Each structure stands twice: as structure tokens, then as C-alpha cells.
Amino acid sequence: MNVYDSEQISKVLKPLQYNMTSSLEKADLIIANTCAIREKAEQKVFSFLGRVAHLKRKKPNLILGVGGCVAQQEGSKILERAPYLDLVFGTHAIGRLPSMIERIDAKKCRIVDVEMPEGIDESVFSAYTDYNRKVTSFVTIMQGCDNYCTYCVVPFVRGREASRSPEKIIGEIRSLVGSGIKEITLLGQNVNSFGKKEGLCSFSKLLSFINEIDGLLRIRFTTSHPKDLSDDLIYAFENPDKLCRHIHLPVQSGSDRILKRMNRKYSRDYYLAKVDKLRNICPDIAITSDFIVGFPGETEDDFNETLDLIKTVQYDDIFAFKYSDRPKVPSALFRHKISEQDKKDRLIELLKSQEYYTKKKNKVLEGSTQSILVEGLSKKKLQTDAKNKHVQWTGRTSTNKIVNFISNNDVSLHNENFLGKMINVRIEKALSHSLQGIRVK
Ligand code: 5AD
Ligand code: SF4
Numbered sequence: 423m424n425v426y427d428s429e430q431i432s433k434v435l436k437p438l439q440y441n442m443t444s445s446l447e448k449a450d451l452i453i454a455n456t457c458a459i460r461e462k463a464e465q466k467v468f469s470f471l472g473r474v475a476h477l478k479r480k481k482p483n484l485i486l487g488v489g490g491c492v493a494q495q496e497g498s499k500i501l502e503r504a505p506y507l508d509l510v511f512g513t514h515a516i517g518r519l520p521s522m523i524e525r526i527d528a529k530k531c532r533i534v535d536v537e538m539p540e541g542i543d544e545s546v547f548s549a550y551t552d553y554n555r556k557v558t559s560f561v562t563i564m565q566g567c568d569n570y571c572t573y574c575v576v577p578f579v580r581g582r583e584a585s586r587s588p589e590k591i592i593g594e595i596r597s598l599v600g601s602g603i604k605e606i607t608l609l610g611q612n613v614n615s616f617g618k619k620e621g622l623c624s625f626s627k628l629l630s631f632i633n634e635i636d637g638l639l640r641i642r643f644t645t646s647h648p649k650d651l652s653d654d655l656i657y658a659f660e661n662p663d664k665l666c667r668h669i670h671l672p673v674q675s676g677s678d679r680i681l682k683r684m685n686r687k688y689s690r691d692y693y694l695a696k697v698d699k700l701r702n703i704c705p706d707i708a709i710t711s712d713f714i715v716g717f718p719g720e721t722e723d724d725f726n727e728t729l730d731l732i733k734t735v736q737y738d739d740i741f742a743f744k745y746s747d748r749p750k751v752p753s754a755l756f757r758h759k760i761s762e763q764d765k766k767d768r769l770i771e772l773l774k775s776q777e778y779y780t781k782k783k784n785k786v787l788e789g790s791t792q793s794i795l796v797e798g799l800s801k802k803k804l805q806t807d808a809k810n811k812h813v814q815w816t817g818r819t820s821t822n823k824i825v826n827f828i829s830n831n832d833v834s835l836h837n838e839n840f841l842g843k844m845i846n847v848r849i850e851k852a853l854s855h856s857l858q859g860i861r862v863k
Contacts, residue, residue, distance in 0.1 A: 423560075423562075423609055424455055424456075424457055424490060425560065426560040426562060426609060427455055427489075427490060427513075427516065428455045429560070430516050430546045430547075431453060431455065431489065431516055431519065433546075434516060434517065434519050434520055434545075434546060435451070435519065435520060435523065437520065438520055438523060438524070440523075446474060446477060447477065449477075449484070450481075450483065450484060450485065451484070451485045451487070451523065452474055452477070452484065452485070452486050452487070453486075453487045453488070453489055453509075454467055454470050454471065454487070454488045454489070454490075455489050455490045456488060456489065456490035456491055456492035456493060457490060457491055457492070458490075458491035458492045458494075458495050458575050458579050458748065459491070459574075459575060459576070459748075460743060460744075460746045460748075461746040461747070461748070462746070463492075464492050467488065467492050468503070468504075471486075471488070471504050471507065474486065475504070475506050478506045479506075485508045485509065485523060485526055485527070486504075486506060486507050486508050486509070487507070487508060487509035487510070487511065488500055488504075488507060488509070488510050488511075489510075489511045489512070489513075489515070489516070489519075490512075490513060491513060491575070491576075491579040491580065493510045493511055493512050493513075493536065494512035494513045494514075494536050494538070494579040494580075495575070495578070495579050495749060496510075497510060497512075497534055497536045498510065498534045501532055501534060507532070508526050508532055508533070509522060509523075509526060509532070509533050509534075510533070510534045510535070510536065511533075511534075511535045511536070512535065512536035512537070512538060512579075513538070513579060513580050513581070514537065514538045514539060514543065514581065515535040515536070515537065516543075516546045517543045517545040517546045518535060522535060538581045540581075540582060540584070541584050542565060542584050542585075542586050544586070544590060547562065547586070547590065547594055556602065556603060557602070557603065557604050557605060557795065557796070557797045557798070557841065557842045558603065558604070558605040558606070558607065558795075558797060559598050559603045559605075559606055559607070560606070560607050560609050561591060561594055561595055561598070561606050561607070561608055561609065562586065562609045562610070563585065563586055563591050563608045563609060563610050563613065563616055563628070564583060564584060564585040564586065564609075564610035564611070564612075564613070564615075564616055565580060565581070565583070565584050565610075566580045566581040566582045566583045566584055566611065567580060567583055567611035567612060568582060568583040568615075569611070569612060569647065569685075569687075570685060570752075571674075571684050571685050571686060572683065572684055572685045572751060572752040572753040572756070573684060573714065573717065573745060573748070573751055573753045574748070574751060575748040575749070575750070575751055576611060578749075578750050578751070580611070583611070583612070583615065583619060584619070584620075585610075585616050585617045585618075585619065585620050585622055587620075587622065588617075588622060588623055588628055588631060591608075591628065591632075592631055592632065592635065595632060595635055595638065596635055599635060599636075599637040599638050600637075602842065603638075604637075604638065604639040604640065604795060604842050605638075605639060605640035605641070605642065605795055606632075606638065606640075606641060606642070607642040607643065607644060608628075608632075608641070608642070608643040608644075609643075609644060610643075610644075610645070611645060611647075612645065612646070612647040612650060613625050613643050613644070613645065613646055614646050614647060614650035614651055614652060614655060615647070615650050616628060624652070624654060625643075625652075625654075625655060626652065626654040626655045626657075626658050629641065629643075629655075629658055629665060630658075632664075633663055633664050633665065638664060639664060639795060639844060640664055640666055640795055640820070641664045641665050641666065642665075642666045642668065642822070644670045645670055645672060646669060646670065646671055647672075648671055648672070648673065648686075648688050648692070648693050648696055649686065649687045649688045649692075651671065651696050653699075656696075656699050656700055656703055657703060659700065659703050659704035659707055660703050660704065662704065662820075666820045666821070666822065667704055667706060667707045667708060667820045667821050668707065668708040668709075668710070668738075668820070668821050668822040669700060669707060669708075669709055669710075670710045670711070670712075671693075671696070671697070671709060671710070671711055672711050672712035672713075673693055673711045673712070673713065673731065673735075674686060674712060674713060674714050674717075675713065675714065675717065675720070675724065675727075675728050676690055676724075676727040676728035676729070676730060676731030676732070677690070677720070677723070677724035677725075677727040677728060678690050678727075679719075679724060680717050680719070680720055680724050683717065683718070683719060683753075683756070684714075684717060684753075685752075690727070690731065693731075694731075694734065694735070697709060697735055706821065707821070708738040708739075708783075708821035708822055708823070709735065709737055709738060710737055710738055710739045710740060710741075710822075711735075711737050711740050711741075712740070712741045712742070712743070713728065713740055713741070713742040713743070713772060714742075714743055714744075714745050715728070715742060715743070715744055715745065715765055715768040715769050715772055716744055716745045716760035716764060716765030716768055716769075717745045717753070717760070718745070718753055718756035718757065718758050718759050718760065719756060719757070719758040720745075720760055720768075725768050728772065729771070729772065729775055732772070732775050732776055732779070733775070736779045736782075736783070737776065737779060737780075738779075738780065738783050738821065738822075738823075739776070739780050739783075740772075740773075740776050742769055742772050742773055742776075743769075744762075744765040744766065744768075744769050745760065745765060747759075777854070780854065780855070781852070781854060784823065784852035784853070784854070784857060785852045787819075787823070787849045787852060787857060788849050788850070788851065788852050789848070789849065790848070790849055791846050791847065791848050791849075791862055792819045792823075792825060792846070792847055792849060792857075792859070793819070793820065793844055793845070793846055793847075794817035794818065794819060794825050794827070794844070794845050794846075794847045794859075795817050795818060795842075795843075795844055796815050796816070796817040796840040796841055796842065796843050796844075796845055797816055797817050797818065797841075798815070798816060798841060799813060799814065799815060799816065800814035800815060800816035800826045801816075802814060802826065812828050813828070814826045814827065814828055815827055815828070815829070815840050815845075817840075817845070817847075819857075823856070823857055824855070824856040824857065825847055825849070825856065825857045825858075825859050826856060826857070826858055826859070827845075827847045827858070827859040827860055827861055828860055828861070829860075829861045840861075845861055846861065846862050846863065847859035847860065847861055847862065848860055848861075848862045
């Protein structure tokens, strides 16, 4: 979501003649787009600001801003902590950014804008026209969240759930496809409740409309709350067509007791039944998840139930995090906090037990042929013999596994441009987090 917001920020600033640069020294405007989901992400903001403060002394006209969730949460407190900062803008202020920058430029004033009006500001969503080298893009379909999991800051910093109209979403996707985009990832905190509040079409209906867009090759989405995973959506994977065979289904914990304290509103058995149903409908669907270890009151038994869930589900991959207190969230006041050392030990154990399944899932693909959407040149060059370094391309399977491949062993053919094309690749070798292959016709 932050990557997407950063794209929107750079887009709304184009009319003011701001272009992206990879050099901090050259920049006339530096914006730290921040994440508040865990304490560690928040600490990064202040260490980054500390590192760029000297640039402001060298270049007094440089504008320094902080946007995103930490800005929303802390507001003017950030200006006090960082006296060289010009601007703090929240999650609902991107559309107002150009006028703020113009005011700072003209009046050398400092601005804080953390207003969070209800509903969606469509002005930030018009599509890019200069994508040329990009193949995949995010598309926001809804903002905010009404679920109030007890550990989560999102409802406080991103506001109430609100969905965009299907017409606007489809319009944006058509325009993206017109500028060369082949794959889109629909974004929302809980795509399964898409449109419910506003009385719009269901999420699965939206998927079927998007499926009809000519020139679009692939559709992904994230994230789906297990409590709202409908049969309709599960059946969308029966004949997926453009819908990729992957679902991210965050479980957070394998213990019913902890799930209740987290206010997740489903049980372990309910979750496992959803996984079974998905696999019955689409046997090779990839399933990934998020976990929090060391939630307040999590006992060794609770943690063992989480480890057991990992063995039962056999995920394709997971993201796991140590619990951290966030401002305003209910669990910050829960008793029986887990020590930093125990959280660390549990995280290591959890990741280690998943590693086996990630490798196993990759290994079974060795020797198979996969259809890959090529996203660009791989950063790594393949050393095929003592002298020759071969150009490698990179892309993903429908199941979201990264595949690096060479076209074939003839070096002269490596100049062929595969960007944005669907290519068949035979998987030669499974590595821990990617696959290595060779193009086949
Ligand atoms: N502490 C640790 N992890 C958290 N997440 C959300 N809030 C917290 C928190 N307070 C994790 C959840 C969520 C992912 C995006 O971040 O696993 O799914
Ligand atoms: Fe946070 Fe829960 Fe909403 Fe996800 S569903 S954003 S974890 S409150």
C-alpha cells in the first residue's frame, strides 16, 4: 500500500515539474512516506530524517516532508522533534500535496495536514501515462479498515473503510493497460468486504468485470480477511482465467484463545475449513499468510498451536512479525506481555519451521514448465562458464513465485525483448526464495 501511495505522490507532483531522482543530494524535495504498523517501521523514519537533515543546511530551499501513517499518527509532534522539517501530511492528504508544496515554496512556512475526511478522494487515482517500462501495477479498490483487530493501528491511521466505485476502478485499469501494464494487484485491507457499505457489486463480481478488460493478462489481489472469505470468491479460483492462483490469507495465530484476544472473529477450525475448500476448488493454489508471535498472553501452548497450524496448512510462504505495542490500540493495555527474548526465539522457530515447506513447494516445481509474465531483467547475471555472464530475465508464476531464466544457451538470442510477455519456462532448479529456469517454446 505504501509503494502505491508513493507512486500517487510522485504522480500528483508531476504538474509542479517534480521528477524522481535516485540521488538525495540532487533532490529539491524529499518525502519520507512512512509506515506505522510496527514500532520498528516507525523508528526508521526518525533515523532517516536524521540522515538527511544535513542536506537542508547545504541547500536551504530543499523541502523536507513526512507523509503516510506515522505522519497521520504523530501530526505536529514530528515538527517539534525535527525542527528542519517543512511538512507533515497524513494518509488522506495526498490530493492536497501540490498546493501545500506551492505554499511552502512561496511563503517558507511549515505545514501540518492530517485531516481525514470520510470517503474517497478520487483526484489522486487518475492513472499514469508514462509507465513504458513497467509491467505490473497496484490499483486501490478500497481504503481504511473497520475490523479493529486489537493489535492493529490501521483503523486509526487509515480511517473508516470506504470502497471506490467499480466504474472508476475499471476506468483506471483500462488506462493502465493502455500504457502497457499487463498485471494489476487490487489493494484493500479486506477486499472481501468490498462495496458492502456502499451497496456496490461484490468483490467476485468486480473480478469478473475486470477479467473482461482486453490486453490485461493477470489479476492479483491483497488482502483477504479469513472471516469474510466468501464461497463466491473461492469459486472464482475454479476457472481462474486471468485471476492468479494465489491467495494471501493472514491467520495471525493458530490458537483459538489468541485469535479471540486479537478480535479476529474466526476460529482455527473455521480457517482450516476455508483452506480445504480453496484447495478442493483449485488444487495448485498458492497460499501465503501473516503471523504475529508473542501477542500479549501467548503461552508456549498457544505458540505450539501456531507451529502446528504451519505443519497442517503447509503454506507456500509466510510473513511473521514480533508483536509490538502501537499507540491507541487495545492490546497495548493487555497484561502478560511477552519478553523481547521470547518473541525473538519464537519468531526464529516459526520461520525455521516454515522454511522446510517453502523449499518443498519450490522443489516440486523442478522439471515442470511454468507460464511466466516477464517483469524485467534480473539484477543477477548468470555465470554459465568461466568467462560468460548471461543476461537473465525475471518474472513470476501465476502462483507468485519468482522465476529467473535465460532464453536458451545461445548468447546472441539474449537480446530478445521479453518484457511484458508471457513465456514458458522449464524450471531447472529450486532455490529457497526463487526458481531458476530456461525458456522453452
Ligand atoms: N505488531 C506486530 N505485527 C503486526 N501486524 C499488524 N499489527 C502488528 C503489531 N502491532 C502485522 C499483521 C498484519 C501485517 C500487515 O502486520 O500480521 O497482517
Ligand atoms: Fe488491521 Fe485487522 Fe484491519 Fe487487517 S483487518 S488492517 S489486521 S484491523
